[in-house]
Amino acid sequence: MRRALLAITGLAAGTTALVVLKGTPGTGQAAPDRPVAQAPVAAGGSAAPAPAPSGVTPSARPSASAKPSARAGAGRTPGARGGTTTRATTAAPRATTSAPKVSTRTVTGPTVAYRYGSLRVQITLSGSRIVDATGLDMPVGGQEGLRADDVQARYSGSSGEVVAKQSANLDTVSGATYTSTAYKQSLQAALDKA
Structure with missing residues (x-):
């Protein structure tokens, strides 16, 4: 029971962190250079994080005070597909099984x-x-x-x-x-x- 509660709490915290990091459109953040594939939906209706493509280095989130021209080149890694990177995400908590109940x-x-x-x-x-x-x-x-x-x-x-x-x-x-x-x-x- 305690493991299930911790898993649910971790999932909720991870989802909240993703929403905060991603933000909402039109709040001053630059749109990504290319569309990001939609993450698969895990049981319980929450989105599971998508793994980063190979050869792509996670970049730091640009600051709101950065100039648009500086933002356009931020996070690019040589040799990466399309010249852009994806943001690092936290892994979703693993599903746990409870101990068998003693009769x-x-x-x-x-x-x-x-x-x-x-x-x-x-x-x-x-x-x-x-x-x-x-x-x-x-x-x-x-x-x-x-x-x-x-x-x-x-x-x-x-x-x-x-x-x-x-x-x-x-x-x-x-x-x-x-x-x-x-x-x-x-x-x-x-x-x-x-």
Whole structure:
């Protein structure tokens, strides 16, 4: 997005500079000795600069105080076609492509039954990186709920152990071995799906 904005800004600045340098007819500038071929129009309606013919040296813009007789011979280079030169122009900005967008997807592991109930794990991936994890359908209330809360607090969330380790190789939560094991099994199955 930033590159596209810079390209558009550069194109606008270049076009403005060309208009200012060329000026408008009848403002005291001398007409060119020969007609200049019309520049091709690039996408977006702006004119792309025409390359200078070979053997032609870019000349400086004559000052407004220069005499007409001095202007007529200004910018001529020996051996140039027609004896005149063209003004140097800036190159149009190149079209840029943006980086591919990273897709975010959610994968849910299977329900794993264990001694105190059942649970399943859902992970969110950005590209191939785990950015979030959470336990679903975990036991609520009583000792089973407390164990599930401990496991959820340790493993889940964007700052949990799953995101930190980027794998199912997690440390077992003390006092919640069965719940930890079930969580890791569902997580591993979700990773295998992803």
